[in-house]
Amino acid sequence: MSKALDGVRILDFTHVQSGPTCTQLLAWFGADVIKVERAGAGDITREQLRDIPDADSLYFTMLNHNKRSITIDTKNPEGKKVLESLVKKCDVLVENFAPGALDRMGFTWERIQELNPKMIVASVKGFGPGPYEDCKVYENVAQCAGGAASTTGFDDGPPVVSGAQIGDSGTGLHLALGIVTALYQRNATGRGQKVLAAMQDGVLNLCRVKLRDQQRLERTGTMKEYPQYPNGTFGEAVPRAGNASGGGQPGWILKCKGWETDPNAYIYFITQAPVWGEICKVIGKEEWIDHPDFRTPAARLPHLKGIFAEIEQWTMTKTKFEAMEILNQHDIPCGPILSMKEIAEDPSLRKTGTIVEVDHPVRGKYLTVGNPIKLSDSPTDVVRSPLLGEHTDEVMAELGYSPDQVATLRSLGAI
Numbered sequence: 130m131s132k133a134l135d136g137v138r139i140l141d142f143t144h145v146q147s148g149p150t151c152t153q154l155l156a157w158f159g160a161d162v163i164k165v166e167r168a169g170a171g172d173i174t175r176e177q178l179r180d181i182p183d184a185d186s187l188y189f190t191m192l193n194h195n196k197r198s199i200t201i202d203t204k205n206p207e208g209k210k211v212l213e214s215l216v217k218k219c220d221v222l223v224e225n226f227a228p229g230a231l232d233r234m235g236f237t238w239e240r241i242q243e244l245n246p247k248m249i250v251a252s253v254k255g256f257g258p259g260p261y262e263d264c265k266v267y268e269n270v271a272q273c274a275g276g277a278a279s280t281t282g283f284d285d286g287p288p289v290v291s292g293a294q295i296g297d298s299g300t301g302l303h304l305a306l307g308i309v310t311a312l313y314q315r316n317a318t319g320r321g322q323k324v325l326a327a328m329q330d331g332v333l334n335l336c337r338v339k340l341r342d343q344q345r346l347e348r349t350g351t352m353k354e355y356p357q358y359p360n361g362t363f364g365e366a367v368p369r370a371g372n373a374s375g376g377g378q379p380g381w382i383l384k385c386k387g388w389e390t391d392p393n394a395y396i397y398f399i400t401q402a403p404v405w406g407e408i409c410k411v412i413g414k415e416e417w418i419d420h421p422d423f424r425t426p427a428a429r430l431p432h433l434k435g436i437f438a439e440i441e442q443w444t445m446t447k448t449k450f451e452a453m454e455i456l457n458q459h460d461i462p463c464g465p466i467l468s469m470k471e472i473a474e475d476p477s478l479r480k481t482g483t484i485v486e487v488d489h490p491v492r493g494k495y496l497t498v499g500n501p502i503k504l505s506d507s508p509t510d511v512v513r514s515p516l517l518g519e520h521t522d523e524v525m526a527e528l529g530y531s532p533d534q535v536a537t538l539r540s541l542g543a544i
């Protein structure tokens with residue numbers, strides 16, 4: 130079956146996590162992704178957090194499936210020429226170097242346009258134009274600068290960063306959408322363009338509801354679904370809301386049977402208004418259904434802490450899976466807190482291709498997260514990540530270099 134991005138060629142100049150997430154997605158949709166790496170070194174993540182000596186790390190393999198790898202020293206004059214021929218041949222150049230690195234290499238926007246006016250140049254940077262535009266940025270810096278850390282955690286604790294890589298993988302997703310959109314516009318204009326996804330912007334986009342709450346707080350001085358209401362205090366900025374739901378239906382994380390020894394024996398419980406009666410029946414508090422303190426969502430808000438404490442008395446008598454099964458029979462929204470071990474072993478995620486087992490010639494079998502976006506006409510086959518320079522000869526031949534020329538360039542250290 131054909132793939133959605135068949136025929137699209139990507140010059141993948143990305144490293145670490147944010148850029149590689151983006152190009153991996155494009156590869157899964159069928160683009161030919163040619164990853165350019167420095168000979169002898171490659172993407173720094175190949176050797177970071179290694180669990181098997183001399184094998185590409187899981188950090189690298191899990192972010193670079195379905196790509197080809199070519200080594201080029203782009204600071205070597207002959208290597209630069211090879212990169213130029215790649216620029217001429219590709220549709221998109223994706224990079225996430227520190228600000229200015231591509232220019233210093235000699236590949237300014239103007240130069241790239243000269244070489245290929247149809248080229249789309251897509252970049253991840255830490256910050257957009259402004260006071261911090263020249264800064265190098267990693268995941269947690271973006272989470273802090275984008276509003277995630279100040280709004281995550283508990284009121285009496287410090288800001289907290291999330292395990293979800295919203296700064297890196299989140300921005301990679303944003304960039305992928307920008308690239309596909311620019312490709313679509315190019316069909317009409319015939320021109321390339323620059324695509325920028327700044328990590329601070331990406332994180333802020335994912336924290337949109339907190340900017341909503343900032344404005345609600347400034348207007349009314351309070352937010353009744355936050356744990357600070359009614360007995361705590363609100364300051365000038367959106368506070369950390371613990372495990373409170375970010376939406377209009379109050380929720381909290383509650384202990385389940387076994388919580389004393391299992392750090393993940395918890396369930397997320399949402400007191401969705403339409404099923405309030407069902408919740409009361411399940412936990413044995415029928416008298417709450419018509420009680421003036423509990424009858425309506427507004428009446429319940431000042432009592433949420435007590436309500437969740439009572440519900441927890443019930444959830445603590447069930448495992449998270451037992452609770453899930455009973456609550457779902459009553460259409461009560463809830464979710465077990467799943468450990469990574471449980472997720473890795475989940476047969477249904479294997480069946481959908483969301484968790485995939487991949488075989489690698491050096492490291493052997495490992496698990497990865499497959500394409501989370503499923504297209505009915507463009508299925509994803511996850512192919513192992515390339516070894517460093519595995520496709521150098523193949524790509525050089527496609528660029529028109531003879532084996533002798535390749536050998537010469539290799540001896541010069543250009544590739």
Ligand code: CAO
Pocket residue numbers: 144145146147148165166167168201202203204225226227228229230231233234253254255264265266267268297
């Ligand atoms: N041949 C020759 N030189 C190469 C090369 C190649 N194939 N590939 C890269 N280089 C050079 C670059 O030109 C750059 O050289 P100069 O500094 O002399 O211009 C150098 O390698 C290192 O690039 P870098 O500054 O991007 O790398 P770093 O490890 O110092 O910084 C990071 C890493 C992530 C902080 C920085 O790249 C960055 O801020 N990127 C933008 C934001 C981002 O994506 N952050 C996410 C990180 S996790 O996903």
